Amino acid sequence: MSRLSAKSAVLVFATAVIASACSSSPERNVTAAAANPAPKAVGTLAQVMRGIYFPNANLLFDVQQKDPGAPPGSGADGARGSVTEQFASIYTGWQVVENAAISIAESTDLLLVPGRYCQNGKPVPIDRPEFIQAAQGMRQAALLALEAARAKDREKAIDTTNTIADGCAACHEVYRDKGDADSPARCTP
């Protein structure tokens, strides 16, 4: 995909969003709500973790080594290669940290979607109070990271990485670190 066509795709999407926001009326919203399907799991819990939690937590942890407030480096920006590399310089600095914190906070809800399984085939233990509490703790930790990112406060952002890591560990100690991804010991208290 060329850079231009990807940009046009983004523009088309933005225009569609604006158009739908302008044309919404209370009546239309009622219809939309009635048709709004319940959230549906697609992947295993491990896949949600690998796809969303892992990369976004790493973006938060990056703040320890790299100051998001520093001017963008020369050379690497706009590098050729994969689409990811090519567009890596569009969202930069503290915005990346903010978005990572938002991704983790929002996806807490995904951990609790009914009908999801762990890789070992066991249902995600969403009926366990400790699991729910750990998910909520994760959300709180991500909101603290978000606050630090919005304030562009690096010291605070570094502090909150400990809270994030503790939030991951609180759940993993009970539900994950009992065996490898196929082990039946996972996802049971």
Ligand code: HEC
């Ligand atoms: C509410 C519980 C909970 C929270 C919070 C949580 N995890 Fe997990 N995580 C799990 C469980 C349970 C598994 C195992 C899932 C499976 O095997 O399908 C897992 C698996 C993973 C895996 C895959 C491991 C493998 O075997 O490949 C990664 C990576 C991961 N988590 C990262 C994170 C990170 C990073 C955080 C914090 C930002 C986090 N998780 C927060 C419960 C949680």
